[in-house]
Amino acid sequence: MTKAKKSLVCWALLSPFLLVVLFPYATMLSTSLKQKDEIFTFNRTWLPRELYLGNFAELLFEKGFGRALANSLAISIGATVLSLAVAIPAAYALTRMRVPAKGALTNYLLITQMISPIVLIVGLFRMFAYFGLVNSLLSVIIAHSAFFMAFAVWMLQSYFATIPKDLEEAAWIDGAGRFSAFVRVFLPLCLPGIVVTAIFTFVNSWNEYAMSLTLLRQVSQQTAPVQIAFLTGTLYQIEWHLIMAATLLASVPVAIVFASIQRYLIGGMALGGVK
Amino acid sequence: MPGIEKTAPRRAASAGRSSKLGLPGPAFALILIAPCLLLSVAVIGYPIFDVIRMSLFDVSRTGVVREFAGLANFAKAFADPVFLQAARQTVIWTVCVVGGTLLVSVPIALILNEDFYGRTIARTIVLLPWAISLAMTAVVWRYVVNGDFGTLNMTLAALGLPFENYPWLADARMAFLIEILIGILVSVPFTVTILLGGLTSIPESLYEASAIDGAASTKSFYYITLPLLWPFMQIALVLNVIYVFNSFPIIWIMTNGGPANRTDILITYVYKQAFAFGKLGNAAAGSMVMFAILLVFALVYLFLTKSQGARNDD
Numbered sequence: 001m002t003k004a005k006k007s008l009v010c011w012a013l014l015s016p017f018l019l020v021v022l023f024p025y026a027t028m029l030s031t032s033l034k035q036k037d038e039i040f041t042f043n044r045t046w047l048p049r050e051l052y053l054g055n056f057a058e059l060l061f062e063k064g065f066g067r068a069l070a071n072s073l074a075i076s077i078g079a080t081v082l083s084l085a086v087a088i089p090a091a092y093a094l095t096r097m098r099v100p101a102k103g104a105l106t107n108y109l110l111i112t113q114m115i116s117p118i119v120l121i122v123g124l125f126r127m128f129a130y131f132g133l134v135n136s137l138l139s140v141i142i143a144h145s146a147f148f149m150a151f152a153v154w155m156l157q158s159y160f161a162t163i164p165k166d167l168e169e170a171a172w173i174d175g176a177g178r179f180s181a182f183v184r185v186f187l188p189l190c191l192p193g194i195v196v197t198a199i200f201t202f203v204n205s206w207n208e209y210a211m212s213l214t215l216l217r218q219v220s221q222q223t224a225p226v227q228i229a230f231l232t233g234t235l236y237q238i239e240w241h242l243i244m245a246a247t248l249l250a251s252v253p254v255a256i257v258f259a260s261i262q263r264y265l266i267g268g269m270a271l272g273g274v275k
Numbered sequence: 276m277p278g279i280e281k282t283a284p285r286r287a288a289s290a291g292r293s294s295k296l297g298l299p300g301p302a303f304a305l306i307l308i309a310p311c312l313l314l315s316v317a318v319i320g321y322p323i324f325d326v327i328r329m330s331l332f333d334v335s336r337t338g339v340v341r342e343f344a345g346l347a348n349f350a351k352a353f354a355d356p357v358f359l360q361a362a363r364q365t366v367i368w369t370v371c372v373v374g375g376t377l378l379v380s381v382p383i384a385l386i387l388n389e390d391f392y393g394r395t396i397a398r399t400i401v402l403l404p405w406a407i408s409l410a411m412t413a414v415v416w417r418y419v420v421n422g423d424f425g426t427l428n429m430t431l432a433a434l435g436l437p438f439e440n441y442p443w444l445a446d447a448r449m450a451f452l453i454e455i456l457i458g459i460l461v462s463v464p465f466t467v468t469i470l471l472g473g474l475t476s477i478p479e480s481l482y483e484a485s486a487i488d489g490a491a492s493t494k495s496f497y498y499i500t501l502p503l504l505w506p507f508m509q510i511a512l513v514l515n516v517i518y519v520f521n522s523f524p525i526i527w528i529m530t531n532g533g534p535a536n537r538t539d540i541l542i543t544y545v546y547k548q549a550f551a552f553g554k555l556g557n558a559a560a561g562s563m564v565m566f567a568i569l570l571v572f573a574l575v576y577l578f579l580t581k582s583q584g585a586r587n588d589d
Binding site for chain 1: 300301303304305307308310311312314315317318319321322323324325326329338379382383386387389390391392393394395397398399400401402403404405406407408409410411412413414415416417418419421424426427429430460463468514517521523524528542545546549550555558559562565566569570572573576577
């Protein structure tokens, strides 16, 4: 079979699934460009009457969705920085040093990664309430970091293990201290791995729903996914044109960033052998 | 030669420095790990302790822990028909979503592992659902299947099919089925990623060798691809069971467990008990049941990866 023929077969076989994946995007795009009367009518079509951008303006300037995006951004950046700050030293120690009880430690981290925060949500809520942190973005930053950090450690470990030890040792011999060798030699070499891990953590935090829903009880603090879900809960006619505009705004940038690291994710999974 | 003279004393000096600091290897390693461990124990460990305590004590609506109650909370949960119903539905949900995910993912991974035009684009589209918040996916699908205004009925009607105003989410069975299909859709990207990782790790030389030996491609599929992919499928299976068992946003946002609790699973049951009805003891008991089940799956996963790791390291 020629490659062209094979390509045709592959695309044909994949097309039902691809259609289902893309259907919601088409829905978002089409609906967000429509005006209200085009949605609540009998003769609905995929194509909007015109390229109407008013929904985005209404969303950002009247409904305060910009605030939700800002909250999400603050939480995701905070959670990414905090998780990497604790995960990088831990992953370095686990790949480069003799760690007592290493097996127990990695197993513990693995298990924490599997516990869903929602199973513990009652306990989490009570703990943050005790410290007066409910309704503070800080609580969600801390909670996200704790739950996403284990995966970051695991991903970083698999990247760190690919960096030859000789390079650092050469730097030590040249008189660099362990720390400066780490910063000047080791970190730049692992930068791609660190960036992929950071993006992955950011996306996880950006998309998280249950903890943000539970720990932030005020509308002004809602994150983007929580606010979008909240908007569907109105008693009156649900304003789908605005909601679809909101999902588009909150998901497309993240999807593009995520797509850019897709190659590294598959590589990372192969590297780590899913350990 | 001056190079050697120069490095030798420095090496000695740096060795001296680290011992002067009093940081021998293992202790220093623990210091590096400490922040990570502290964060995890405080934010995950303490709530585990608190939920265990609440499940064994009588807890007031406002969360005051009163006297020891033994297993009364568990007895109450198991006597609640909604809890039992949610437990049954959790099994259906988990089995259907995970089974469906693997059935869809294996062929997709095999296709994406082939060399064809536009493969990168196809991979990107397949992985796309992973990038989007489950909550937002659920919201969009809730609109897609909306009976009166949704794009699904619009499209079906345009194709001449009789689904003009069909309310997909009004009937519990149909609603649960749709939620299961969406659950499969969002689990496929992660599963395909694991399987692709496995497929790329199979050395090309194996196929070449079997081709030289005259094996047909279906034969090399059964004797090379499947056995070597099997460990990755096991891991994908266990991880998916864990994630799907825990999955909250799809059901919560699309049907909130309704109509009449017929789409509730344990996690939505627990959440309602805690944050809608204020029955914290009940919620904690439900959480503990889930936690115990999760722990079993986590141990299975550890066992699987350990036995594989041992094989790989040989």
